[in-house]
Amino acid sequence: MPAPPPHSAGIPASRRAQIGAGLSDSLGVGLGIFPLGIALGVLVVQAGLPWWVSPALAIGVFAGSVELLLVGMLAAATPLVTIAVTVLAVNFRHVFYALSFPITRVRPGLPRAYSVYAMVDEAYATYALMPAEKLSSARMVTGQLAMQLYWVGGGLLGVWVAGALPAPIEGFEFALVALFIVMTLDALRSKREVPSALLAGLAAAVALIAFPQQALLAALIMFTAGLALRYAVTRGAAHA
Incomplete structure (x- = not known):
């Protein structure tokens, strides 16, 4: 064998x-x-x-x-x-x-x-x-x-x-910006993500104007709060 x-x-x-x-x-x-x-x-x-x-x-x-x-x-x-x-x-x-x-x-x-x-x-x-x-x-x-x-x-x-x-x-640092632009466009293909994109844009704009030295941190906090509020409103409407 x-x-x-x-x-x-x-x-x-x-x-x-x-x-x-x-x-x-x-x-x-x-x-x-x-x-x-x-x-x-x-x-x-x-x-x-x-x-x-x-x-x-x-x-x-x-x-x-x-x-x-x-x-x-x-x-x-x-x-x-x-x-x-x-x-x-x-x-x-x-x-x-x-x-x-x-x-x-x-x-x-x-x-x-x-x-x-x-x-x-x-x-x-x-x-x-x-x-x-x-x-x-x-x-x-x-x-x-x-x-x-x-x-x-x-x-x-x-x-x-x-x-x-x-x-x-020159401009190679734009690779990260391009990456996030592509990710954002992918999210926008779903209509239900449009409010999230609008919230993100609004949070970024307010943060850049009101907190220019800490814009990223402020935008993240406002965006998170906005998402939580949106979730509470939509959930309340669904159970109404």
Whole structure:
């Protein structure tokens, strides 16, 4: 009877298959994450920040668009309170991800802790609706780890690209503005999001006029209050 083929590095075949599936899951979103990472690295260097800020943000924050926002805030020596409130407001949606993310499929301990930490938009979109029988701890953690490596690696490549350029790219900092414009246009495609966009525009205008030195913080507070008021009014009307 022929001996079974040896498993590479002592990893069972089923586990290797799940790791491979996780890597495959990450490829599609990696095509979007990696270029954004490059943009992050270039922005860090062009903002006059040390190169290590790019991997530090990609590892310490790892939330996507907020890292790009933080580059400008750090370069402008924005107060810590404003930075903290901004990060909380931009990333608050992650709290709701936990309600439907299949975290119970991840092994308790370090793997589950990492999966919670790496629960970014792309990971949620990849695994939240995937059939439970296809999910495993190895697959999900591998996919999330690969997504973060694309982000960190793209940032490091961006740092190198920025250092190799003979002169700064004029207007490159507009990449973040363009990103949020696209996100806003996507939201406006749904008619029910028009009031939210109007609230955001009104909050920004009032904040710029009334609180020019703390416009971002003031706009976020007013926008949050406006959303809460809108929710209360629409809910009351629905139950009337």
